[in-house]
Amino acid sequence: METLDRSGIDALLTALRERGFTVLGPTVRDRAIVYDELRSTADLPVGVTDEQAAGSYRLTHRGDDALFGYTVGPHSWKRWLHPPLVRLLRITPEEGGQGFTADSSDPGARRWAFVGVRACELAAIGIQDRVFLDGPAVDPVYDARRRGVFVVAVNCAQAGGTCFCASMDAGPRAREGFDLALTEVVDDDRHYFLVEDGSPEGREVLAALPSRLATADEVKTADRILESAASSMGRSLEMDGLPEILGRGYDSPRWEKVATRCLSCTNCTMVCPTCFCSTVEDVNDLADGAAERWRRWDSCFTTEFSYLHGGSVRTSVSSRYRQWLTHKLGTWIEQFGSPGCVGCGRCITWCPVGIDLTEEAAALRESDRALHA
């Protein structure tokens, strides 16, 4: 474990840029912390924190100069790895009508360094890796974008009001999948970072930074901070037996109840760092006759999502909420070996009516107990 002063973060961003990375990280825009390109540490949300509750997100000042003193905002890294809109193909008919040529290049792909990746987000990237890379087929868009990413994780020094990563075993400390992991310490008199390397490339980058070996006291301080974050989670979710409860709960009256509140707006699926569903749209170039196929994020909350000839399969809001929740916390495990939830709380915060999946899961558990006791 090494220690880096506040100025060492400037050196880190510079070192990453010099190695050819496009550096992405948190920044304040439109009164939210979003991810975008960072030019310097001045772009970071210095001294800013977020207050989150069901259906509520507000930025406030912390009263210090912390760089990473917030939790997670509406963006997640899937914006870059599995972009909201991406061209899959450009198909140009050949002269004489003897076939076509297909261009599947992805001009949006860069060698990115993600700075400020939370433990829950690392877990989410791991989940999407299993979806896009470990199946019978590999998604070339995800594969190319994912391959070169340099991850600077930041351990969470505080839990947000809708966080429950500790329940999902996904945080608040990053355990694997990063090149470097930072823990920020803002004391009365000192502002420094503990740095852990997680890969040979991370080690190389760290070696070029003005760091020094961490003292036992510094390590202890960081551990204490992370422990307090783990014990101050705003939410919790009991996963034990939940997949089975969901599996036999398709007829629970709770689905109708949540459907009276759910607007089917798709916000939860858009902010979710693991939701991967997409659709493909066709676009035609009137000038040269080329046809393009664009993939864009889709959501199981729309009626079109389940459209088959004759109508949609899931016409009711209750069936769509049921699909989302039973998939996320139940069938996902059978499909990909883990739940599709990392406890980041985004779906709770960004739900315009404040529906809380931890509350819904608990209610389903309760009604299951009443039925099967």
Place this chain on the structure above:
Amino acid sequence: MESPKTTETLASPGLDPMLPRPFVLKSIEQENVDTWTLELEAVDADGDLAFEPGQFNMVYRLGVGEVPISISSDPTRPERLLHTIRSVGAVTGGLCAMKPGEILGLRGPFGNAWPVSLAHDSDLVFVAGGIGLAPLRPAIYQVLSERRRYGRVVILYGARSAGDMIFAEELETWRGRFDLDVQVTVDHATGDWFGHVGVVTTLIPRAGFDPTHTVAMVCGPEVMMRFTVRSLVDRGVASEGIYLSMERNMKCAVGFCGHCQFGPSFICKDGPVFSLPRVERWLDTREV
């Protein structure tokens, strides 16, 4: 009983599963008022598309869109590639309006196969409703190509009316064979229909197969399959011996787009053919 085997045609890394191959429409034949059979031939040098009975392709009309369509031709003759398509939307309508010589795109084949070899030495009953006969036809061809390996083979086919049948001439030919029992029924009879009237499930109680030694393969509208499997189970066919081909909206066919989920299964990569025990629980639940 083992589950149907999965063919991992596109499993090799580095191959873009979303990239269509150009095919030319060789011929197109109208089956009924809204259904056509398209014969396709590869333009590139990669040659014929080897496939197993029950697999499907993503068929792409340039600039319009792409839809999953089961292969309806003979897997023992891959040089003749057929897809039978009902014109019900923009893409299927666009495909059915194509002229011979025009180019379209094809990805596949995807999905698993009808477990025809599991039915060796037992009776085999095919139950098809409407265009559901198309995904079953390759399995029928496969079975007929090695007819001696099976016991009694029964084809039960239901259509809404005589005019809504597909492969009508072929059904007549098959009905003329001594080693096949083909029965056809229509929901609504017009004056020129002298055959059986009623839904396809009404054929099941009297059909000539030994339910204790029977494998059943079922394809049709979901409601038809729901009642068909019930009739088969009532007749005494074991759930594990009943297979269905499921249908859902699909955008990718390789498990990325999420559209075709049916309970824990992806119809594209875990199916489309499922044994009844794997889907029974969701088949009887609304809006899954």
